[in-house]
Amino acid sequence: MAELSHHRTRARRGPIAYLIRLLVIVYLFFLVAWPVYLVAKNTFADGVDSLTGLLEDPDIVHALGLTVQVALIAVVINTVFGVGISILLVRYALPGKRWLSPLLDLPLSVSPIVVGLSLILVYGGRTGWFGPALEDAGFQIIYATPGIVLATVFVALPLVIREVVPVLEEVGEEQEQAARSLGANALQTFWRITLPSIKWGVIYGVVLSLARSLGEFGAVKVVSGNVLGDTRTATLVVEEKYLNFDKPGAYATAFLLALVAVACIIVVSALRPKEDR
Amino acid sequence: MSIEITGVSKRFGDFVALDDVSVSIPSGGLTALLGPSGGGKSTLLRIIAGLETADTGRVEIEGVDATRLSPQKRNVGFVFQHYAAFKHLSVARNVAFGLEIRKKPKEEIRARVDELLKLVHLSQFADRLPAQLSGGQRQRMALARALAVQPSVLLLDEPFGALDAKVRKELRDWLRRLHDEVHVTTVFVTHDQEEALEVADEIVVINEGRVEQVGSPDELYDQPANDFVMRFLGPVTELGDRLVRPHDLQLLTDSTDPGAVSGRVKRITRIGFEIRVEVAVGEQDVTVTLTRNEFLALDLRVGSEVQVRVAPEVGAVQGRPEAVGAV
Numbered sequence: 001m002a003e004l005s006h007h008r009t010r011a012r013r014g015p016i017a018y019l020i021r022l023l024v025i026v027y028l029f030f031l032v033a034w035p036v037y038l039v040a041k042n043t044f045a046d047g048v049d050s051l052t053g054l055l056e057d058p059d060i061v062h063a064l065g066l067t068v069q070v071a072l073i074a075v076v077i078n079t080v081f082g083v084g085i086s087i088l089l090v091r092y093a094l095p096g097k098r099w100l101s102p103l104l105d106l107p108l109s110v111s112p113i114v115v116g117l118s119l120i121l122v123y124g125g126r127t128g129w130f131g132p133a134l135e136d137a138g139f140q141i142i143y144a145t146p147g148i149v150l151a152t153v154f155v156a157l158p159l160v161i162r163e164v165v166p167v168l169e170e171v172g173e174e175q176e177q178a179a180r181s182l183g184a185n186a187l188q189t190f191w192r193i194t195l196p197s198i199k200w201g202v203i204y205g206v207v208l209s210l211a212r213s214l215g216e217f218g219a220v221k222v223v224s225g226n227v228l229g230d231t232r233t234a235t236l237v238v239e240e241k242y243l244n245f246d247k248p249g250a251y252a253t254a255f256l257l258a259l260v261a262v263a264c265i266i267v268v269s270a271l272r273p274k275e276d277r
Numbered sequence: 278m279s280i281e282i283t284g285v286s287k288r289f290g291d292f293v294a295l296d297d298v299s300v301s302i303p304s305g306g307l308t309a310l311l312g313p314s315g316g317g318k319s320t321l322l323r324i325i326a327g328l329e330t331a332d333t334g335r336v337e338i339e340g341v342d343a344t345r346l347s348p349q350k351r352n353v354g355f356v357f358q359h360y361a362a363f364k365h366l367s368v369a370r371n372v373a374f375g376l377e378i379r380k381k382p383k384e385e386i387r388a389r390v391d392e393l394l395k396l397v398h399l400s401q402f403a404d405r406l407p408a409q410l411s412g413g414q415r416q417r418m419a420l421a422r423a424l425a426v427q428p429s430v431l432l433l434d435e436p437f438g439a440l441d442a443k444v445r446k447e448l449r450d451w452l453r454r455l456h457d458e459v460h461v462t463t464v465f466v467t468h469d470q471e472e473a474l475e476v477a478d479e480i481v482v483i484n485e486g487r488v489e490q491v492g493s494p495d496e497l498y499d500q501p502a503n504d505f506v507m508r509f510l511g512p513v514t515e516l517g518d519r520l521v522r523p524h525d526l527q528l529l530t531d532s533t534d535p536g537a538v539s540g541r542v543k544r545i546t547r548i549g550f551e552i553r554v555e556v557a558v559g560e561q562d563v564t565v566t567l568t569r570n571e572f573l574a575l576d577l578r579v580g581s582e583v584q585v586r587v588a589p590e591v592g593a594v595q596g597r598p599e600a601v602g603a604v
């Protein structure tokens with residue numbers, strides 16, 4: 001993690017070191033900084049008109065609201081399950097642990113489109129495995145908000161786990177054992193000892209999940225149905241506007257999405273305690 | 278008896294950590310579990326604490342069957358080799374932890390924490406985080422934390438193992454004095470025989486998952502039950518087929534004692550007040566340690582003819598050295 005490598009680095013000098021730095025900066029500039037800057041520049045090409053125009057359109061406001069709502073639900077689900085699964089993986093001898101761990105990485109390696117299609121196969125209203133039964137019971141999953149949440153949860157599943165597992169391993173079990181021997185039950189031990197010691201891992205995991213959930217496109221496109229004012233999310237708005245030659249609108253929406261992600265990172269680095277920096 | 282262990286066995290896969298161990302640990306004493314690394318002593322301690330469960334056997338603490346009791350119900354204080362300090366809590370909050378869990382009134386907790394911090398000489402560090410303490414201070418904090426809940430037994434797993442030699446010695450003396458003040462039944466694990474001999478009232482020697490001997494430091498040193506215990510507790514040398522302590526041997530220059538055997542001085546090493554003399558007796562090299570005055574009185578040089586015998590007042594154990602495992 002970042003704070004560990006931080007202690008090991010020391011200032012290097014000499015022409016090679018400066019050359020390497022220059023290369024890294026140029027590379028990052030052309031790959032990340034410049035394109036993102038251009039999005040912002042295009043957004044404000046006509047002042048704030050494109051932004052205000054966006055926020056006056058009730059369908060767009062609905063899409064933004066839906067994106068935030070879905071992302072928040074997905075983050076909560078992924079955090080609770082992510083922390084739970086991490087503790088299970090690190091602290092307990094699970095049968096088949098060797099297989100579970102790579103399985104948890106699957107959502108990162110599989111294309112989101114595949115995730116979307118596979119969800120339709122299971123939950124699709126007409127032909128899915130559970131879909132018709134759920135539909136009869138009054139639950140529509142696919143082409144509705146639950147499907148979007150499901151797809152988002154799926155693609156962001158490993159992010160909390162991958163942040164929390166190494167921290168749990170590094171912290172070790174002794175503090176928890178000490179707490180148990182001092183009379184704390186499992187829940188008290190979790191709240192008072194485990195959670196505070198993995199706090200930063202959880203926060204990074206949450207931020208990454210939030211960013212991923214806000215920005216998910218492929219899986220959501222397949223399962224949402226992309227109905228304007230109903231199941232269209234912010235990323236789908238960007239695509240729609242771009243394809244319909246409404247570039248200012250596309251850039252403005254993209255800018256809002258990027259803004260939230262940047263804000264997340266700023267908030268976390270501001271909150272982070274000094275000794276970790 | 279405060280802790281009764283009956284027929285406890287524990288395996289980790291193929292490795293037998295404890296093999297049918299039965300021990301009684303007396304109330305109010307300071308007992309050492311002594312043995313080489315990997316001998317099973319820490320496992321036994323963790324089974325007493327409930328941090329491991331025995332495969333078979335029974336653990337009784339203060340007359341209560343604790344075999345299936347979870348650690349938080351055993352009322353046992355546990356001190357870890359690497360302190361297990363709660364890193365995000367101040368020293369005072371660390372010590373208060375067990376009391377907060379027990380929902381004691383705030384005033385009572387504050388008073389008790391103050392008292393304990395005074396006991397372990399950490400009063401001025403109450404508001405620091407564990408990371409701001411030295412190793413010795415952290416371990417004293419861990420001790421105060423374990424004592425705060427007034428445990429029926431205090432268990433320490435190689436408590437000074439991670440500290441440097443000087444601090445280790447200080448803490449060892451301090452633990453002895455602390456125990457004389459607090460009188461809680463205490464069991465500590467160590468692989469350092471000097472630590473066990475110096476601090477403990479009673480020593481349980483554990484090797485390869487079995488109890489080799491239980492006794493006071495004097496009993497163990499003077500009447501070891503077998504060669505293993507003898508070798509583990511102090512220096513040994515072989516004279517004929519006897520295993521003896523080098524300081525229990527005498528060197529004579531003109532003896533007519535039929536029990537003495539003749540040899541030739543091979544090497545003389547002086548270590549401070551102690552003189553170590555190696556004597557070649559036939560094929561065997563026997564080590565004898567003498568005080569400086571004894572050495573000067575004998576007027577020995579390399580090559581001198583001497584007789585070696587076991588000091589008459591010593592009843593050393595008979596043993597066949599080759600039957601003893603590696604130490």
